[in-house]
Amino acid sequence: MKSVLKVEGLRMEFGGLVAVNDVSFDVGVGEFVGLIGPNGCGKSTTFNCISGLLDQTAGSVEVFGMDASEMRPDQIQQLGVTRTFQHTRLWRQMTVIENLLVPPRRQFSPNPFLAFLQPNSRPAEQERLSNAYAVLDQLEVPHMAENLTSELSGGQSKLVDIGRSMMGDPALLLLDEPVAGVAGPLALKIFNNLRKTVDETGISVLIIEHNMDFILRQGVDRIIVMKEGEVLMQGTPDEVRGNRAVIEAYLGAAGDSGGEEE
Ligand SMILES: Nc1ncnc2c1ncn2[C@@H]1O[C@H](COP(=O)(O)OP(=O)(O)OP(=O)(O)O)[C@@H](O)[C@H]1O
Numbered sequence: 001m002k003s004v005l006k007v008e009g010l011r012m013e014f015g016g017l018v019a020v021n022d023v024s025f026d027v028g029v030g031e032f033v034g035l036i037g038p039n040g041c042g043k044s045t046t047f048n049c050i051s052g053l054l055d056q057t058a059g060s061v062e063v064f065g066m067d068a069s070e071m072r073p074d075q076i077q078q079l080g081v082t083r084t085f086q087h088t089r090l091w092r093q094m095t096v097i098e099n100l101l102v103p104p105r106r107q108f109s110p111n112p113f114l115a116f117l118q119p120n121s122r123p124a125e126q127e128r129l130s131n132a133y134a135v136l137d138q139l140e141v142p143h144m145a146e147n148l149t150s151e152l153s154g155g156q157s158k159l160v161d162i163g164r165s166m167m168g169d170p171a172l173l174l175l176d177e178p179v180a181g182v183a184g185p186l187a188l189k190i191f192n193n194l195r196k197t198v199d200e201t202g203i204s205v206l207i208i209e210h211n212m213d214f215i216l217r218q219g220v221d222r223i224i225v226m227k228e229g230e231v232l233m234q235g236t237p238d239e240v241r242g243n244r245a246v247i248e249a250y251l252g253a254a255g256d257s258g259g260e261e262e
């Protein structure tokens with residue numbers, strides 16, 4: 001399978017702490033992949049290295065066949081990679097649709113003054129707006145467009161955050177616990193929508209999820225399991241479910257299949 005993302009021998013040290021140790025995995029075109037593991041095992045740090053927010057201590061990150069190891073976050077985004085953060089931060093005093101129109105944090109758009117001087121800036125703006133409505137349609141929440149985000153539930157806010165990451169037709173979405181703290185039915189809906197988006201558009205999704213029971217049942221193609229900074233195993237949900245090391249990791253000290261959050 002052709003890879004959109006290839007992580008090889010990734011290592012991230014913070015002072016004396018090795019947060020990520022020799023992590024390697026691929027994500028294929030049109031693949032929906034879960035990244036799971038107990039608290040503090042290095043999932044978000046792995047995302048931070050891939051998206052260029054952290055300079056890894058060692059190892060490489062390849063995006064669409066290009067070496068992205070030394071790229072800045074905006075350059076990686078230009079390649080078609082967007083991400084969400086574990087703690088959702090929306091512009092609370094703005095509506096849902098306005099939030100979708102703001103470029104993601106730390107991922108910069110072209111100079112707005114130059115855009116203003118360009119004669120075709122208005123059509124571009126129109127296109128962005130129709131894109132925003134299309135994203136809300138895809139997430140099945142077009143009715144939320146004019147709501148202030150301060151009025152949304154935690155789950156709805158997470159949905160808007162995913163919507164923001166889908167703006168600009170990304171080819172690879174990195175989602176950091178998009179359903180943490182979201183009520184069961186809405187969490188299910190979010191997963192189903194992601195599955196549908198992957199199937200309909202052929203984009204690839206790498207999703208961090210805490211709840212093992214949940215990720216095993218919600219239609220991901222493959223799961224990467226991390227423990228203490230390392231990849232413990234990767235395989236299909238069935239393979240992960242039957243793996244003794246995974247069962248032990250989850251029944252061990254952490255014993256965490258989605259309990260406490262954040
Ligand atoms: N910027 C940082 N500086 C120092 N230590 C960090 C930093 N970011 C993460 N760490 C540490 O690296 C380890 C991995 O953290 P990380 O956030 O990647 O874990 P995680 O798997 O995402 O956990 P959780 O499930 O709780 O979100 C932890 O021990 C954490 O305290």
Ligand SMILES: [Mg+2]
Pocket residue numbers: 043044045086
């Ligand atoms: Mg995390």
